[in-house]
Amino acid sequence: MGEDRGHTDRSTDEEFEVLRHVRFGELPARVAPADQVETAETDPPHEEPEQPPVRREWG
Template sequence: MTDNLYSGEKFTDEESAFLRHVRFGELPPRPAPEDLTTTTESETDPRPHTPPEITPAIQG
C-alpha cells in the first residue's frame, strides 16, 4: 500500500529538512524554563463508577 505513495527518491538530510520546512513551516518558539510546569500522576479516576443504563429495547 505504501509502495504507491513512495516515489523512490532519496534525499539528503539537508533536502529533507528543507522539504519539511516548506511543508510545515517554522516551529513555534520554545517556551521559557520558568513557563514549564511539573506534572504529578494521580491514581484516582475522576469518572463516577456507575454501570451504564441498560435499555431493554437495545438489549433485545
C-alpha cells in the first residue's frame, strides 16, 4: 500500500479561498450598518391546532 497512507495533506487557507472563489465567484460587498434595517414580524403568532376529532365523532 502507500507509504504515506497515514499522512494527510492539509490544505492551506489560501487554497480554500481559491477553491471558494472558483466555486462561488466574488462575494458581494458588506452592507454598511447605516444601510441595515430592523425587521418586525407582521404575521400573528401561530396558535396550537385543535385536537383532531376522535373517530367516533366523525360520523
